[in-house]
Amino acid sequence: MTRIYFNEVVTRDGFQIEPNFIATDDKIALIDALSQCGYAKIEATSFTSPKAIPMLRDAEEVMGRITRVPGVEYTVLVPNLRGAERALESRADELNLVMSTSETHNLANLRMTREQSFASLAEVVRHVDGRTPINVSLSTCFGCPMEGDVPQAVVEQFAQRFADLGVRGLTICDTTGMAHPAQVSRMVEALQQQLPHTQLTLHFHNTRGMGLANVLAAVQGGITRLDGSLGGLGGCPYAPGASGNICSEDAIHMLDAMGYDTGIDLTKLLNVARHLPAIVGHDVPGQVAKAGRITDLHPAPAYASELKG
């Protein structure tokens, strides 16, 4: 049975664009509940400026108060040297750096050119100097909502430059749900061949309904690491109408049914997922939490058994 490793991003990527502040206690309780479900990794929070992302202003407190479960890596988003220092102080298991492969998206999102971002992140990598593993999330690898196509060669170049700096992993992100399965197949084949010693994670959005089809294409192509967001929370402010990250429990439910070993206790996870609307104060896109698993049966109407006679 192929092992698939899931990284849960709901408390960072999912919560980041929620309009109302989520209490620190709720974040900690949610991470602690997710820690019991069998995730390989949880992206707990982000060490960005509290002014830039007020939702995650409690990063130190969250990292200090969660109950860490052995076997689960707690990763954090880090935008710069100052964030890296805070992350190291918080004893994060991994630092997740981020930049876009699209110039316009990088300018819009990070207010830097790609080369400025690369130089800044390279400085972080050198500063950390192997004390903690580093992952780099490359945004808009399957297309930019403002520029359109992002050539695969550009993704390959940035992936190579970060691999050459010695980062442990790369996350190839479909930031606004523009990937389609044929493109995913081509991308994962090329990157795995190019970087056989780099942990590759795929990050999909379900903006146009293709999220789980892209997951299927990725695992068919040999990918074993995926990001997901509980309930399908999250999205991108530059893609109006976007419905967010792929839903962790829906993706895990599918792979589980197909016979993959996700390591996840789906019963526990669905219980956690069913509390999510109360935490964020609105309905969420995830479907298995509403419809039940394919193995959850419903009673037949009484007349059916009478007719059976």
Added chain:
Amino acid sequence: MTRIYFNEVVTRDGFQIEPNFIATDDKIALIDALSQCGYAKIEATSFTSPKAIPMLRDAEEVMGRITRVPGVEYTVLVPNLRGAERALESRADELNLVMSTSETHNLANLRMTREQSFASLAEVVRHVDGRTPINVSLSTCFGCPMEGDVPQAVVEQFAQRFADLGVRGLTICDTTGMAHPAQVSRMVEALQQQLPHTQLTLHFHNTRGMGLANVLAAVQGGITRLDGSLGGLGGCPYAPGASGNICSEDAIHMLDAMGYDTGIDLTKLLNVARHLPAIVGHDVPGQVAKAGRITDLHPAPAYASELKG
């Protein structure tokens, strides 16, 4: 480029469980608009008892007043001999018969055992006697929401028995969204090998988010005919929480992006889809109509071009 043939079922399967009657004029206008989009087939209505399904009590009027476009087949659901007579009078291009491969679902849905249904439908096939092509939709082929597993061998047996009666096509239905991609791959491989001269159509629901992943598995396996419902309307009363048929425009958008020839004018189709919420009086699950195609770009914020300098 592989040609994929789409059958649009919104005005039958989609509307059937809508709570409020949809005006006959609206149905006709919608079918006429869909006829301009490039569909291979449109399931226009059902010749069931008006008491059983009041929503489709206007079947004769709908079939009489739509503007038929050459190249589009107008198919209708037919439950029995009386329905077949009405369908033939309406000059339907195809009769679509239906039964379940699950005994309990057939009893619950049609109030007959499977053998009673088979005998009744066989009588219809003999009565029609080649005057009009016949398709048989086999429900719950990937699982029954009340019984659970439906062995693939049972599906293969009913498929064979109908093929032996000389029907032109079979639709293999995942009536309540229980199929997963590995199961779809196995099913379509077996049925295509078993019945190389029968038109095979796959009918998926997106109940648990796997709809387009199952479409991907089906077309990867050589299937070229798919059912879809505009906006993702439809569902099954025996699967509470179910989110309905796969959304036609989302499935077509994916296959189109992947390079398949769907024959569909997606711009026209999305325009039609965007009117659907006004027709049914509520939001619908389809995502591309809301988020736009992957080729629809958004303006960059002004500061991004200033930073680019």
